[in-house]
Amino acid sequence: MSNLKNETLREALGVYFIMGSQNCITSPQKTLDLALNGGVSIFQFREKGEGAFVGTEKRQLAKELQAICRKNNTLFIVNDDLELAKELDADGIHIGQDDEDLQYVRREFPDKIIGISAHTLEEVEKAVAGGADYLGVGPIYATETKKDAKEVKGTTLIEQIRDLGYTIPIVGIGGINAKRTQEVILAGADGVSVITAISKAESPDKASQEIKSEVTQAKKIK
Numbered sequence: 001m002s003n004l005k006n007e008t009l010r011e012a013l014g015v016y017f018i019m020g021s022q023n024c025i026t027s028p029q030k031t032l033d034l035a036l037n038g039g040v041s042i043f044q045f046r047e048k049g050e051g052a053f054v055g056t057e058k059r060q061l062a063k064e065l066q067a068i069c070r071k072n073n074t075l076f077i078v079n080d081d082l083e084l085a086k087e088l089d090a091d092g093i094h095i096g097q098d099d100e101d102l103q104y105v106r107r108e109f110p111d112k113i114i115g116i117s118a119h120t121l122e123e124v125e126k127a128v129a130g131g132a133d134y135l136g137v138g139p140i141y142a143t144e145t146k147k148d149a150k151e152v153k154g155t156t157l158i159e160q161i162r163d164l165g166y167t168i169p170i171v172g173i174g175g176i177n178a179k180r181t182q183e184v185i186l187a188g189a190d191g192v193s194v195i196t197a198i199s200k201a202e203s204p205d206k207a208s209q210e211i212k213s214e215v216t217q218a219k220k221i222k
């Protein structure tokens with residue numbers, strides 16, 4: 001378990017922005033700065049897909065985005081890349097089912113936040129048993145961003161997890177925007193993970209603000 005208190009992390013998961021150079025219209029640095037101004041509460045660097053940076057360029061961009069997060073007192077999470085996460089002393093790492101297994105990652109990062117993607121109840125149970133700090137459940141809605149996304153499931157898995165009494169922090173992910181945010185929170189998620197709705201927004205700060213207010217409103221109803 002990360003040394004960050006469970007409830008603090010749950011709170012921080014509210015508006016979980018994920019981005020890499022391939023997801024932006026303008027510069028990643030500018031996009032992140034605006035998104036943080038708008039109310040993003042945790043950020044994940046996810047440099048993947050066609051044309052993604054590798055090596056020194058990737059490391060350089062990660063350092064710059066981490067510095068922007070630090071300036072805004074916001075958690076900086078690295079997707080998949082354990083070496084990079086270690087080198088930057090990131091606040092946490094997010095792994096998918098096809099990445100290193102949780103036990104190995106926990107040994108490497110005993111006090112960091114470890115998030116796991118989960119798409120089935122079996123994957124959820126394994127992640128909870130293994131001591132993951134949060135789950136990324138999706139895709140909730142259709143998404144263009146992740147080419148190998150699994151089948152769209154709506155909010156059913158989130159509801160199932162809560163019906164079974166699991167209290168692990170959850171973010172929904174996949175095709176989420178401001179309009180869809182309340183449904184995901186009311187289903188039992190603690191936050192929403194978003195790439196396109198913020199990274200390709202006309203104004204990333206306004207987009208983040210709208211999502212944040214939807215999260216806040218839904219949590220009042222819950």
Ligand SMILES: Cc1ncsc1CCOP(=O)(O)O
Nearest residue numbers: 143145146174175194195196
């Ligand atoms: C990384 C990931 N995992 C499941 S869907 C997805 C992409 C989400 O991107 P968007 O918010 O643009 O649909």
Ligand SMILES: C=C1C=NC(C)=NC1=N
Nearest residue numbers: 079094117136137173193
């Ligand atoms: C695939 C993913 C699922 N969930 C989260 C939070 N991040 C990811 N990269």
Ligand SMILES: [Mg+2]
Nearest residue numbers: 080095096099
């Ligand atoms: Mg992965």
